[in-house]
Amino acid sequence: EGGAPARAREAGALWRLAAATLDGNWEHDHTVPSRTLYPHQWSWDSAFVAVGLAHVRPDRAWRELRTLFAAQWADGRVPHIVFNPALRAGSYFPGPEFWDSARAPGAPDVATSGIVQPPVHALAAWLVHRRAPSERSRAELAWLYPRLVAWQRYLTDRRDVGGAGLASIVHPWESGLDNSPAWDPPLAAVPADAAVMRAYRRHDTAHADAAHRPTDLDYARYVALVDAYRAGGYRDDGLDGRHPFLVECPLLNTALGLAEHALAAIARETGADPGPHRERAVRITAALVDRLYDPVGGTFHPRDLRTGRLVPARTALGLMPLALPGLPARPVAALLAEACSPRFGLAARMDRPLPSHDRTAPDFEPLRYWRGPSWQNLNWLLWRGLRAHHRFDLAAGLRDSMIDLVATAGCHEYFHPDTGAGLGSPAFGWTAALLLDVLA
Numbered sequence: 060e061g062g063a064p065a066r067a068r069e070a071g072a073l074w075r076l077a078a079a080t081l082d083g084n085w086e087h088d089h090t091v092p093s094r095t096l097y098p099h100q101w102s103w104d105s106a107f108v109a110v111g112l113a114h115v116r117p118d119r120a121w122r123e124l125r126t127l128f129a130a131q132w133a134d135g136r137v138p139h140i141v142f143n144p145a146l147r148a149g150s151y152f153p154g155p156e157f158w159d160s161a162r163a164p165g166a167p168d169v170a171t172s173g174i175v176q177p178p179v180h181a182l183a184a185w186l187v188h189r190r191a192p193s194e195r196s197r198a199e200l201a202w203l204y205p206r207l208v209a210w211q212r213y214l215t216d217r218r219d220v221g222g223a224g225l226a227s228i229v230h231p232w233e234s235g236l237d238n239s240p241a242w243d244p245p246l247a248a249v250p251a252d253a254a255v256m257r258a259y260r261r262h263d264t265a266h267a268d269a270a271h272r273p274t275d276l277d278y279a280r281y282v283a284l285v286d287a288y289r290a291g292g293y294r295d296d297g298l299d300g301r302h303p304f305l306v307e308c309p310l311l312n313t314a315l316g317l318a319e320h321a322l323a324a325i326a327r328e329t330g331a332d333p334g335p336h337r338e339r340a341v342r343i344t345a346a347l348v349d350r351l352y353d354p355v356g357g358t359f360h361p362r363d364l365r366t367g368r369l370v371p372a373r374t375a376l377g378l379m380p381l382a383l384p385g386l387p388a389r390p391v392a393a394l395l396a397e398a399c400s401p402r403f404g405l406a407a408r409m410d411r412p413l414p415s416h417d418r419t420a421p422d423f424e425p426l427r428y429w430r431g432p433s434w435q436n437l438n439w440l441l442w443r444g445l446r447a448h449h450r451f452d453l454a455a456g457l458r459d460s461m462i463d464l465v466a467t468a469g470c471h472e473y474f475h476p477d478t479g480a481g482l483g484s485p486a487f488g489w490t491a492a493l494l495l496d497v498l499a
């Protein structure tokens with residue numbers, strides 16, 4: 060009785076909340092993930108944000124992507140942070156002086172970081188266009204297309220350290236899941252001392268509960284890895300012999316494959332040849348299965364190039380290949396079983412969306428960042444994957460739980476996987492953006 064109109068009213072209010080959150084985070088030519096914690100432009104955040112902006116302010120969606128790609132390096136890399144020069148020093152750690160991109164060959168005029176994040180931008184550009192195709196959106200696609208291709212080439216050529224057709228990450232920040240338990244073993248091999256952090260001022264712990272963030276020892280290793288990469292001018296040749304962290308990440312490589320699918324669609328729309336993109340998507344998918352799938356355990360794992368072994372943790376990273384439409388039937392079935400197991404709790408009716416780590420693992424931490432809390436970008440990628448593999452029942456359950464989460468807690472950065480309490484930054488960009496996309 061009255062349930063449907065009440066839900067509709069609620070959906071309207073949620074829509075307005077999400078749109079207002081994106082408006083509040085807009086900063087002249089890009090969106091900040093959070094006004095307090097992340098006051099610059101982040102790479103994969105901008106892609107997710109563009110997907111949401113397409114529903115409310117398509118002009119800004121294109122502007123967002125243009126601003127990011129204006130900071131692309133000569134070698135094709137898209138930096139994970141583009142710094143806003145108008146902000147005072149100390150508004151984020153590590154800031155522009157720490158990265159020192161100006162001294163690196165091929166860096167753009169604007170200050171950026173030197174590492175990358177998952178390449179979800181081609182997918183975002185395609186979705187923005189598809190939402191409302193127009194002459195304008197075709198022109199934007201045509202501008203982006205060669206840049207997106209150069210971005211793929213950077214990852215598939217310079218970053219193919221393992222030589223098997225997958226890109227490697229040189230830093231946990233490149234995965235986007237900074238302190239995931241997946242990175243514990245490869246990170247443990249990076250020499251560092253938590254005392255190093257006394258020389259720096261962390262900015263994050265001034266705005267978020269330190270117990271919900273990576274530890275000082277994590278940060279000491281993050282800093283050591285940037286030091287090592289920066290010392291080599293952020294070059295990628297010879298990484299194998301000199302860099303202490305080299306890992307093939309299932310999420311980054313899933314995004315790489317998704318990007319080739321999206322580029323095929325963009326090529327078709329802009330008069331280029333989609334064929335090579337389709338072939339690359341097939342090759343990347345095959346390499347993912349070949350290199351990162353464990354048929355016995357039935358999920359995907361990162362491969363640590365320094366040991367040659369798969370990292371055993373079963374994290375949400377391992378489920379992400381489900382987003383690939385061409386994933387073969389066996390891994391699809393295995394990932395569905397993994398997602399529906401007590402480890403992740405996916406169901407056609409579920410109280411909460413997925414946690415970022417296996418709930419049954421001894422190192423599951425429901426409050427600490429990527430070690431347990433639920434994040435809307437991972438839920439969104441999985442939601443798309445469920446639909447790509449025709450599991451509309453599970454997709455609907457996941458979608459409902461995503462909407463409930465924000466309806467109850469607001470547009471937080473991440474959420475307690477059991478209580479649904481909002482954690483981290485309030486008014487977080489991609490939470491708002493991806494809510495718009497699932498509501499639309």
Ligand code: 9WN
Pocket residue numbers: 092093097101103104139232235236237263
């Ligand atoms: C380091 C901006 C970014 C996200 C990452 C998330 C977090 C940064 C940090 O915030 O990382 O890049 O300072 O913790 O882990 O996924 O892109 O929202």
